[in-house]
Amino acid sequence: MWIQIIRRCVQASVFLLVIALAFLSLYAHYKAARVIDDEQLMAGLRGEATAKWIHPFISQLDDPQSFLDGNKGTVWSMKLFGVSLTDPLAAVETLSASKFVHWPLLISTLIPVVLTVLLGKVFCSWICPGYVLFELGGKLRKLLRFAEIQPAEIHFSKANKYIFLVVGLLIAAIMAAPFFALIYPPAVISRILHAWIFGIELTGMLLLLGVILAFEVFVSPRWWCQTMCPGGALYGVLGQARPLKVKLQKKACTGCLDCIPVCEAGINPITQSTSIECDNCGVCIQHCEPAALKFALEVPLISAKKEKETRSVSKKVKAAGLIFLLSLGATSNLFAHHVLGLPHYSYKENYPQRPTLEYPATTGPYDVLLTSYPGIPNPNEPANLAFYIKNRKTKEVFKEAVSIRVLQTSTFGENTTILPSTSALPFDNQHKLQCTFPVDGEYIVELTLVVEGREEVIPFLMIAGQPTATMSIILTTLLGIVILYVVVRAIQKKKARRQQQSLQLEVLN
Amino acid sequence: MDRRNFFKQAAALGVSISGCALFSGLGRSSPDSDGLLRPPGALDENEFQATCIRCMRCVDACPNHALIPVSLNHSSGTGGTPNMKPRSSACMLCMSEEGDYLKCTEACPSGALQLVKKETEEIKEKVHIGIADIDFDLCYSYNNWSCGACFRACPLAGEALTLGNWERPIVNPEACVGCGCCERSCIRYPHAIRVKKEPQA
Numbered sequence: 033m034w035i036q037i038i039r040r041c042v043q044a045s046v047f048l049l050v051i052a053l054a055f056l057s058l059y060a061h062y063k064a065a066r067v068i069d070d071e072q073l074m075a076g077l078r079g080e081a082t083a084k085w086i087h088p089f090i091s092q093l094d095d096p097q098s099f100l101d102g103n104k105g106t107v108w109s110m111k112l113f114g115v116s117l118t119d120p121l122a123a124v125e126t127l128s129a130s131k132f133v134h135w136p137l138l139i140s141t142l143i144p145v146v147l148t149v150l151l152g153k154v155f156c157s158w159i160c161p162g163y164v165l166f167e168l169g170g171k172l173r174k175l176l177r178f179a180e181i182q183p184a185e186i187h188f189s190k191a192n193k194y195i196f197l198v199v200g201l202l203i204a205a206i207m208a209a210p211f212f213a214l215i216y217p218p219a220v221i222s223r224i225l226h227a228w229i230f231g232i233e234l235t236g237m238l239l240l241l242g243v244i245l246a247f248e249v250f251v252s253p254r255w256w257c258q259t260m261c262p263g264g265a266l267y268g269v270l271g272q273a274r275p276l277k278v279k280l281q282k283k284a285c286t287g288c289l290d291c292i293p294v295c296e297a298g299i300n301p302i303t304q305s306t307s308i309e310c311d312n313c314g315v316c317i318q319h320c321e322p323a324a325l326k327f328a329l330e331v332p333l334i335s336a337k338k339e340k341e342t343r344s345v346s347k348k349v350k351a352a353g354l355i356f357l358l359s360l361g362a363t364s365n366l367f368a369h370h371v372l373g374l375p376h377y378s379y380k381e382n383y384p385q386r387p388t389l390e391y392p393a394t395t396g397p398y399d400v401l402l403t404s405y406p407g408i409p410n411p412n413e414p415a416n417l418a419f420y421i422k423n424r425k426t427k428e429v430f431k432e433a434v435s436i437r438v439l440q441t442s443t444f445g446e447n448t449t450i451l452p453s454t455s456a457l458p459f460d461n462q463h464k465l466q467c468t469f470p471v472d473g474e475y476i477v478e479l480t481l482v483v484e485g486r487e488e489v490i491p492f493l494m495i496a497g498q499p500t501a502t503m504s505i506i507l508t509t510l511l512g513i514v515i516l517y518v519v520v521r522a523i524q525k526k527k528a529r530r531q532q533q534s535l536q537l538e539v540l541n
Numbered sequence: 542m543d544r545r546n547f548f549k550q551a552a553a554l555g556v557s558i559s560g561c562a563l564f565s566g567l568g569r570s571s572p573d574s575d576g577l578l579r580p581p582g583a584l585d586e587n588e589f590q591a592t593c594i595r596c597m598r599c600v601d602a603c604p605n606h607a608l609i610p611v612s613l614n615h616s617s618g619t620g621g622t623p624n625m626k627p628r629s630s631a632c633m634l635c636m637s638e639e640g641d642y643l644k645c646t647e648a649c650p651s652g653a654l655q656l657v658k659k660e661t662e663e664i665k666e667k668v669h670i671g672i673a674d675i676d677f678d679l680c681y682s683y684n685n686w687s688c689g690a691c692f693r694a695c696p697l698a699g700e701a702l703t704l705g706n707w708e709r710p711i712v713n714p715e716a717c718v719g720c721g722c723c724e725r726s727c728i729r730y731p732h733a734i735r736v737k738k739e740p741q742a
Contacts, residue, residue, distance in 0.1 A: 057601035064604030064638065097639050101602070101647070109596035109650050118650050122594040126651050130591035134652030137594075189550045192557075199558055208591040209618045215561045219595075223613065223621070226597070237613055240564055260557055390731060403731040420731050422678065429678045461678050 035314040035327075042158050050106055050161070050222045054229040059083045059090070060100040078231050106222035107161060108213070109140070116140035119219070120148075120270065121263045125212050128205040128360050145270060152274035153267040156257065157296065157313030162217030165241065166257055167296065169248040176249070184520055186252045190298070190309055193258075193265040198356055200262050205360055212262050215240060242509045250513075250520050258298045258309075268308045275329050276312060278305040284324035291316035291325060301325055391492045396483040397423050398430060402492050411471050411497045419456075419463040419479060429461045434481040438467050441474045441493075450475065472497030576738045578625040578719065580608055581632065581668040582646040582657040586738075592653040595621030602648035605633045607721075625670065627721025627736050634664055634696060634720055643668075665697070670719030671736040673702065673712045679733035682709040691723035691734050710734065 058079050059068070067073040068087055074080050090096045102114035109118040118140040127133065148155060156163050176183050204211045213219060220237050227234040248255050257264055280302055291301040294316060297309045301316040305325065317325045391402040401420040409415035421430035438451035450470065456463040469475060477492040580599055583589050600608045600623055607630040613620040623645070625632060635643045636659075643664075646654045657667045673691075681688040689708030692698055701717040702710055710723070712734075721736045 054601075060601070061604070061606050065606075101640070101644070104601050104648060105596060105598045109594060109598060111598070111648070111650075116650055118594070118596075122596070122651070126592055126594050130588060132588070132592060132652070134592070137651050140650055188553050192550060192554045195554060196558060200561075203562065207618070208587060210591075210594060211562070213595040214613070214618075214620055215564055223597070232610075234613055401731050405730050416730070418730055420679070427678075460684065 033318055036318050039158055039314065043161075043164050046107065046159050047161060047164070047225075050225050051229065053103060053105060053110065054226045055079060055082050055086070056100060056103055057226075058229060059086055063096075063100070079229060106219065106226055107159070108216070108219035108222060115143070117143055119216075119263065120145055121212055121216065121266050122210075122219075124266065125201060125204050125210050128201045129208055129210055131205075148267050148270040148274075150274060151276045151312060152271035153264060153311035154271075155267050156261075156264050157311040160218045160263075161221040162241075162261075163257060163296075165217070165221065165245065166248055166254060169245050170254060170296075172249045173253055181517075181521065182524060183250050184252070184524075187298070188252060188255065188259040190259055193260050193262060194269075196260055197262040197265040201360065216263055217241065217244070217256065217261070218263070239505065239509060242513075246509075246513045246516060250516055254296065254298055257296070264311070267311075272308050274312075275331055277328055277330055278310060278312065278314070278316065278325055279328035279330070280305060281324045281326065284322050286322050286324070288321065290319050290321065294319045391494065393490050393492065394424075395481070395488045395490055396486075397425055398481075398483060399424050400479065400490060402477065402479075402494075404494065408498075409467075409469050409494075409496045411469050414466050414468050415496075417465045417467055417477060419465075420461065421463070421481065429458070430481070431458055432482065433457050434463050434479055436463070436465050436480070437478045438469075439476040439478065440470070441476055447476065453480070469496035577611065577619065577622070578627070578670050578721070578736060578738060580623050580625065580645045580654055581634070581643050581664070581670060581718075582655040583670075584653055584655065589653050590619065590622065592651050593622050594651045594653075596650065597621060597623070598648040598650065599623050599645035599654060602644040604635065604638050604644060606630050607632050608645060625721060625736075627724040628732060631721035631725040632670060632719075633722070634668070634718075635659055636696065664718060665716065668718040668720075669739055670721070671738045672714045672717045672719055673721075673723050673734050674737045675710060675712060676733045676735070679729050679731065680710070681729060681733070682707055688728060690726045690728050694722040694726035696720060696722060 059082075062068045062074070062077065062083050067077070068083065074084065077083070090099065093099050098114075102111055104111045107119070108122055109116075111117070116136070116139075118137060120141045123137050123141045126137065144155065173183055200211050220240060224234050224237050224241075227237075244256050252259075278301060285302065289302075295301055296313050296315055297311050299305075299307060299309045301310075304310065305316070312327070314327065317327065391404075393400045393402070398421050401422075403418045403420065405416045405418075406413075417436075419434065419436070421434075422428070423430070433455050435453050435455050436451075437449065437453040439447040440450050441447055451465075451467050454465070456465055467477075473496060475494045475496060477494050479490045479492065481488055481490075577586075579586070579589055580603075584592060595610075597610050600610050607625050607627070608623040609626060609629070611619045611622050611624050638644060640647065641659055643657045643659060646657045648654075655667070657663060675683075677683045687708045689704060689710070691710050692702050692704050692708065695702040697716055697718065701713055702723060703713065705711055719736045719739075723734045724732055724736050727734050
């Protein structure tokens, strides 16, 4: 029992650590900007209360700056008390993408690798935030079953994750860009937490987690961890010869099989507890009433002979691994923009810089740049809009009159006109206009100009205030889950009916 | 494994992998992936994209909040890599900070940012974020006004940026490190001086 309590505590503290590190970074920014001591400047800043609350603790330290520099990052890669820790998956992936050995990166993976070699896949079951989320998915399934709604139960092969790891590394090697970094759930979750504290929206990432979770709840239990996770695959391989194992005392086992349905890794603890799939979470130990399952330390050298039959890897697999490693070294980087035929960086002659306050467009030979001040206009405050129209080839500025009108977009029906068509002459090489946006939302600023005798209309989509997109995405996700559920339920009903029919037929016959 | 099961597994795996690839937007360019300004000490763009592990530790380390990760919402292959938008916040080359190295280069675990010491000579040699570029139709000093704000903001004033008559700025591309202080300080909308990525071989 206490093992599970400790495990939950560790998992919770990892979440807290990620949040705390993000807050420390936010605090470091305020400290560097020297606003932390100033009540007036701090007012209304993000995380104001927390920053003020930790301020006295940190200023008491001997060297606050080195403390702030030494504690940074997320589960993907972090610095804790000055020690750099990196997920081995990040190192392996970047190694295959760049084919360049950066020793500090490899050294920073040392602690996780040693821990995995000694303790097995404990990163998964004890640390990974994704594991916590997907365990929650398992609990949701239980809840569904309790409500007598039977979710589908499709199982995929556990070997898939090793194939995914290999394919992903090959993709990274060929595309010369990390691939897992963007989809690996622990990295994604810690990034979402980090972005949440810094006030950046990451709805796309939430969507990924939502899709995986929905799939696990309704279709395939613990799908990601058991059959897809490339990190789990890597940790599994690293921790294959772990001394810490869940061991069965055959004499004590009553054969109640209580441990099988509770296993988070989806294996049979009685026969497979020493296999590569076991992540030493210890749930089976908790559920084993006769206490036949226990953690046991076992030095691999002594038991190597005994284990050899069960653990021996066939020659084919070894050869495949060797071929893979060789091919990884032999693949040449195929930089992504070459594949897609995109131009090289800096080839583009127009402005590469696009801060939020600029909206570029082109028409005929002209480059048009809409600038607004303030960058994202506040509703009910006058905003200055300026069009800068310049000929791309001759580098001459457009000097004739243009007409401008502003519309408010609406999801249903006609767009409403905010500012009717007005003519503007250039002043200081720009066409200027003042406009007041009434509410938060999306607007269209329409520019009409005469180019080579033709009248060209360019619509610019502008955002005023902070229209909420997050809610709509969350609602869509929920709706998607409900629809998926209804479909699954309908299929089950149909199946049940068909079964009943065949039964009736049998009875009749 | 029978044939049917094999095909089921292969199909499931194929769908999941392509789904993940689609989601990560591998190889797709983000709305502003051309001309991303990388932090000081960054490798060449292609090598940088291959080496960067998207941990965003440089973003956390930047004391001036000048580094902003490329949005992960647009699902592009560059998502999560650091980018600089000097108009919002420029690279101060850690001049008012403690420590011997530029903070972002010190924070980088993967070697995508090579260590740069906080010494003028080393900064001049190793930092190549971009090169300032002046639009002569917009710059006040070239259009019957007089300004000189960019010159006063330049950390290498007199070397990277010199002043001509009527406070007209002149960029020396050899010495400019691309910190973007000039772009940040420009009083014009749209800004008349901008940091552009250096052309690569």
